[in-house]
Amino acid sequence: MPLALDASNFVAAVKHIFSDSWLGLASLFVIFYFYHMLGITVGYHRLLAHRSFSCPKWIEYFFVSSGYLAFQSSPIWWATIHRGHHRFVDTQYDPHSPRYGIFHSFIGWAFKNSYTDDLNPQRQSKDLIKDPFYMFLEQGGDWRRMHALNSIIGFSSRLLLFFIFGYKIALVSVFAGLAAQQLPFLLNLICHIPQLGYRNFVGKDDSVNIWWVAFLTTGEGWHNNHHHTPGSAKSGLKWWEFDPAYWVISMLGAVGLAKKINVWSRERAYVTTLATKN
16 A cells, blocks of 8 residues: 555656646656667667677666667667668668768668668678567568557557656657657768768768757767767767767766777777678
């Protein structure tokens, strides 16, 4: 009885804090948004796609799950596409280069049905296909099925919020997840249009750094830096290039929950990425 009473009091308190005013709902949107965005940036990108640090499996699943609930679809699919992007950057084999169409670069590429011979988990993501949880979410490599499963799980989780906390909190969670979903699509497009940003490194690709994209994506907008140092857990290389995702990884490292944290420096000048090894 006391436990049930405590749970009831908790639900009532959450509703009172976040559901009773527009300020509360806006604050909750920001919390949900950055929860999902860190799942994409820390979990999907810097951990799974680039292995820029290591951590216990439960930490990995925590961040990947928060990204998955932002409708990022199969982690294997996501990492495979991203590793292929680095391997074939801004060539005809790049899955989403703006050189081959704006709509295709933004979202058109995601509507395909299956992998290609050059871009598939057996070539790009051998490490991830060993995980049975990720293989379940992968749905046999069928893009439509994996996206459908992601939608079912994503919206079902919001139904749970609806039954516990009410429709306002559930809707805020949906909108925050969908907002976070769009940022990687946007980044793939505009961070490869040279006129929209600046470069710290000159290479054959079109990647640029854009500060406001970095703000919205917890540090991913330093895209030119990232293409020069893809295996680094830190993308903001100059003192003013803020990188909240790296701050989170650093805090995990400080308490022993993240190890082997790769950080690029001019002295070491290394480039380590699975994308160039497969």
